Amino acid sequence: MVEVASELSGRCFCGQVTWRSYGPVLWSGNCHCDSCRRATSAPFTSFFGVPRDSVSWRGQLSDNLSSGGKVTRQFCAACGTQMTYKNVIWPEEIHLYAATLDDPAQVTPQAHFHYAERLHWVDIVDDLPKYSGSADTTEAL
Numbered sequence: 128m129v130e131v132a133s134e135l136s137g138r139c140f141c142g143q144v145t146w147r148s149y150g151p152v153l154w155s156g157n158c159h160c161d162s163c164r165r166a167t168s169a170p171f172t173s174f175f176g177v178p179r180d181s182v183s184w185r186g187q188l189s190d191n192l193s194s195g196g197k198v199t200r201q202f203c204a205a206c207g208t209q210m211t212y213k214n215v216i217w218p219e220e221i222h223l224y225a226a227t228l229d230d231p232a233q234v235t236p237q238a239h240f241h242y243a244e245r246l247h248w249v250d251i252v253d254d255l256p257k258y259s260g261s262a263d264t265t266e267a268l
């Protein structure tokens with residue numbers, strides 16, 4: 128557990144989808160993988176994990192399944208903002224995007240994942256651990 132937060136809350140771009148969680152925040156980091164990059168149309172994405180059953184939702188989410196049904200990414204049905212990442216290998220967790228937080232200062236990324244896949248013009252100068260893949264499968268570079 129990297130941080131103890133009070134209530135976390137967030138919303139999509141249009142505000143139709145909102146979420147709340149009391150955490151705890153299990154981990155946080157920036158993902159440089161090709162899938163996150165394409166799903167979010169951003170050079171990398173910043174997200175964090177909380178217990179799946181800690182999150183309550185309002186509004187209509189749509190599902191996008193990939194990796195043979197193992198990964199579910201959910202997005203706002205109205206505006207398309209990416210809201211969640213769920214993977215069958217972490218059945219108790221849900222990953223939320225730090226950029227959807229009502230108060231983005233509530234969660235600070237603590238690592239870089241899939242750093243080997245970063246775009247060549249992304250030059251990270253922080254001192255956070257940088258994993259070539261996920262923290263579960265690779266050592267920090």
Ligand SMILES: [Zn+2]
Pocket residue numbers: 139140141142143144203204205206207208
């Ligand atoms: Zn929306």
Ligand SMILES: [Zn+2]
Pocket residue numbers: 158159160161162163164241
């Ligand atoms: Zn990723």
